[in-house]
Amino acid sequence: MNIDLLKRLCETPGVPGHEHRVRDLIAREAADLFDTIETDVMGSLVCTRKGEGENPERIVLACHMDEIGFLVSHVSDKGFVHVSPVGGFDPRNLFSRRVLVCTDEGDYRGIMMAEGKPVHISAPEDRKKVPEPTDFFIDLGLGAAAKDKVRVGDFVVMDEPLVEMGERIVSKALDNRIACWLGLEIVRKLLADGRSHKCQLTVAFTVQEEVGLRGARTVAYDLKPHIGIGIDTTLACDTPGVPERDKTTELGAGFGLHMKDNSFIADGALVREFEAVAKEEGIASQRTILAGGGMDGASLQQAASGARAIGIVVGTRYIHTVCEMIDRRDLLAARDVLAAFLSRH
Template sequence: MNFQLLKKLSNADAIASNENEVRSIIKDELKEYKDSFEYDGLGSLIVTKKCKKKDAATIMFAAHMDEVGFMVRYISDIGFAFLIPIGSVEERAKSMQLVRVTTKQGEKIEGLLNSLKDSEGKVNQIYVDFGFDSREEVEKSGIDVGDMVCFATNFRLLKSENIVAGKAMDDRVGCYSLIKAMQSLVNVDLDVNIVAAFTSSEEVGTRGGKLVSKIVSPDLFFAIDVAKNPELDRGYRNTRRLGRGVMLEFFDKTMVPNPRLLGYIMEIAKDSGIEYQKDMFKGGGTDAGSAHMENGGIISSVLGLPLRYCHDPYSLANMNDVKSMQKLIKEIALRFNDEKIKDLYSF
């Protein structure tokens, strides 16, 4: 199995509104579609495969490019860069981690992340020690307020078969699956238009999903995202097991999907031999939460990939699950048509 594309995506740095490194990789991988490339005002990349039928329905799949990370907020007189989190970084990940800042000149500078806690043990300040001893040294290096800071994690394959570890797996595994599915559809005739949206700023309020849906006005919307596997629980309440397939999300606090759509997806998965898990989110949401409220209401669903240690310096993913996701995306594109989509809107 070739891991090189996922390695490139995982090792790239991209917090909200700073997704250029990831966007460039995706544009290169999907260059067969370059004449269709569009963007929203945040930088989300919209890639379209048009079918030959006039006025055909449109299905959009969205995976977000941004990761949780930090931004430089202050530079102290003794040469430390104090940070603000961008997205919901895990508390345990805010101390004694190697990170890297990307300067405005594009240079990567590594340092050690640490934090201070209040009387209740909660993190209230986060800073990076780059080894400098003064503000002047920091500024001379090129580091400035507003610079992106990400975990200095390097993607790797673990000893356990098909398990990979890397940063930003939320949602680079989704991006990877969608890229691979679109590559497999280049020379395939379809009954519907397929749009792959690689969205900006999901981790700070599912913003890209709202914008790309408003621009394209799809008939169906699928968020390709992830959820955290409770690693110590291997019982029946863990519906996010690594290696057990794609997660079909029946509920989250931002959206309840159309039951008939879920039924269709389960039929497709069963017919195609794609293993899946039935999952629900207690909290949080995805791009589907904002997208489904656009244009009078877009029937939407979340197709999830299980991860261990989400929003941490390393997350674990099973490549068999990722392969199942790319296969499911392709099968949905192949099997849906105008009539089936119209039936979903018959209330």
């Protein structure tokens, strides 16, 4: 497994509207894997392998590049940086975090803290309050000099390394750099196994998914796929305190066939086809339905004249935190079933 690639993808900062560093990394990795590589107006990286014949079946895989983060909204005279979230945060996970403030001139490490009194001088009722994400600020340790280095609109990500824990991988931004990894490694798997495909295969590394599935929508209007596959993480709530019926997926039980969320309902025939391919190849799978949320598969399904669509997902514990956790066996299962499916089209 190419863990070095996943590490570089996860540790490269890129929030909605600022995915350029991730895009550049992927473009370098994709150079020898695709026939054409283009960047669209919104910033999505559209990588295509030609199909056979005059009008081949068009299959598009959507792998969003953005991670949740913040944009700088204000820098005080004392150099404290205030932020506006881009993506969904649970503020309980933001206390005392190390962050990276990314500017055009360079990056600065900082500490994210909540406004208010520290523990030694706060009242018990103060410590029970949960602030909003906009109530947090960043201290760069630069004092007033920060005002000359950081500007409104600069972006902020969590600053944590990827670590391996047995079969488990923990990192910030596994949502959705696992999909970026899959978009590249699926093609490498096809080539390594000597498998071909008749379809026109496009892997679209999309922008701004976390704020409304935006990049995938423009890609879908342009390419008009026959089949759209959204690749993403989903919840793995197989942990204490969550009812069994709400676990969504279980780590180590295989890739997820994403059948429904708030944004779309998967094509039934595609669900059955993926299950048949997985059974034939001996690949573990699990069906998944997510009570909320959305994913790029919805944009592929609903744009222009529409497409048959499904989601292929990897269960992730502690999602939208700095310690997202996946099982590498589930990630490899997603790679293998996608490669096998594509080799049949």
